[in-house]
Structure formats: C-alpha cells, structure tokens
Amino acid sequence: MGSSSGTLASDFEGLLRPHVDYLYRIAFRFTGVAEDAEDLVQDLLVKLYPRTAELAELDQLRPWLVRALYRQFVDHYRRRARARLVELDGAAQGADPFDALPGDDPGPEARVERELSGARLLAALDALSDEHRTLVTLHDVEGYTLQELERILETPVGTLKSRLHRARARLRVLIGVEPLGGRERVEN
Incomplete structure (x- = not known):
C-alpha cells in the first residue's frame, strides 16, 4: 500500500502543483482574506486528492479547477452570514496586494x-x-x-x-x- 500511496501523492502533486498559486490568487480575489483563501484552496485540494486519476483525464483542468473552487467558495460562504470579505487594511494581511503590481511611477x-x-x-x-x-x-x-x-x-x-x-x-x-x-x- 505504501508504494501506491506514494505514487498517488506524487501524481497528485505533479498534476496540481502548477495550478496551486493560480487557485490561491482566485481564492484570494473571492474572499479578500489571505487565511480564508488558503483554507479554501486547502479544502479543495483535500477533496480532490482521492480523485487524482479522474483529474488526470480532464482535457482542460484549469477551468474545471476554477469551477470546483467557485463551488467550494459558494458552499463555504452560504453557510456563513454575509460578511465583509475584503480587508482594505493591507497591514492586517502583511502586505498591500497592489505593491506587487509592476509600475513605472514617476x-x-x-x-x-x-x-x-x-x-x-x-x-x-x-x-x-x-x-x-x-x-x-x-x-x-x-x-x-x-x-x-x-x-x-x-x-x-x-x-x-x-x-x-x-x-x-x-x-x-x-x-x-x-x-x-x-x-x-x-x-x-
């Protein structure tokens, strides 16, 4: 069992690692809170792990992942009372997301x-x-x-x-x- 479990883990990592940063960016835009975005992506990855073989057969994985992330977001926030999701204070999250954007400020x-x-x-x-x-x-x-x-x-x-x-x-x-x-x- 150890070797098949190791293979599943490496297959899963190889399949989804290229998409994790992108999923986090989308999740952050959905939630506006870094910790919530991390939780959303982590919960999604935990749900997807047993479906690695099925995911490997998808022609367009990225749009499918975005749809799954969106559903995860809706399910998560449907259970909670409507709350403000975007913090405007960058210090509360450690950094202003606009500082990472390239610019040629005069x-x-x-x-x-x-x-x-x-x-x-x-x-x-x-x-x-x-x-x-x-x-x-x-x-x-x-x-x-x-x-x-x-x-x-x-x-x-x-x-x-x-x-x-x-x-x-x-x-x-x-x-x-x-x-x-x-x-x-x-x-x-």
Whole structure:
C-alpha cells in the first residue's frame, strides 16, 4: 500500500502543483482574506486528492479547477452570514496586494494616487454581491471569456452579460466614474 500511496501523492502533486498559486490568487480575489483563501484552496485540494486519476483525464483542468473552487467558495460562504470579505487594511494581511503590481511611477505622488485608487477599487469590489464580485474577478481580472464562464459558473451567456453589465455599472457608481463613450456593451 505504501508504494501506491506514494505514487498517488506524487501524481497528485505533479498534476496540481502548477495550478496551486493560480487557485490561491482566485481564492484570494473571492474572499479578500489571505487565511480564508488558503483554507479554501486547502479544502479543495483535500477533496480532490482521492480523485487524482479522474483529474488526470480532464482535457482542460484549469477551468474545471476554477469551477470546483467557485463551488467550494459558494458552499463555504452560504453557510456563513454575509460578511465583509475584503480587508482594505493591507497591514492586517502583511502586505498591500497592489505593491506587487509592476509600475513605472514617476514619483511619490503617483504612488499615493495609485494606492488611493486601489483602496477605492477594493472598497467598491467589497460592496458588490458575491455573485457580481466573482464575475468581475473572473472576467475582467483573470480574462475568462463569457463562454468559459458559462461552463465554469453553469450560467447562460445572456445572463452573464446582464450580470456583468449590472456589476460594472454598480462599480462605476461606487467609484464615481462615468463610462467612456456613452453606453457600455458587454462582449466576450
């Protein structure tokens, strides 16, 4: 049993290790709290371990993993009362996530402006419903197409377009920005 268990462990690690950082990033965007994101990913990996052989046969593992992570997130937070999920105080988590982004700031004024804009954006994302925050994160931040999201979230494209439009409109109101060029059209 020891050798088959060792093989299963190495197969599992080889299959999922390339995706763990990505899953953590997505989980962090879902929860906004580092510890919750770690717990979410760890719980998912524990659930997936016995299904290693099944996972190895998937053609598109990453979208499947994102869907599984999303379901794990929904299940976890469905049981809890609605709470604020994004902490705006980077010190509470040890670091500001926007500090890791590359930039060519011309000076300290630009950095302060970027930090204020980032805090405003995080506050606006926090004010969105879980459904809208997830959709904006997966589509606008991670770059998933509406067709991919249709499979991941198991929601028709038309519904996703409508929700994305409403989520973006709500973000604009929260941030205080008007759309460029009039009406927005949600595409892919």
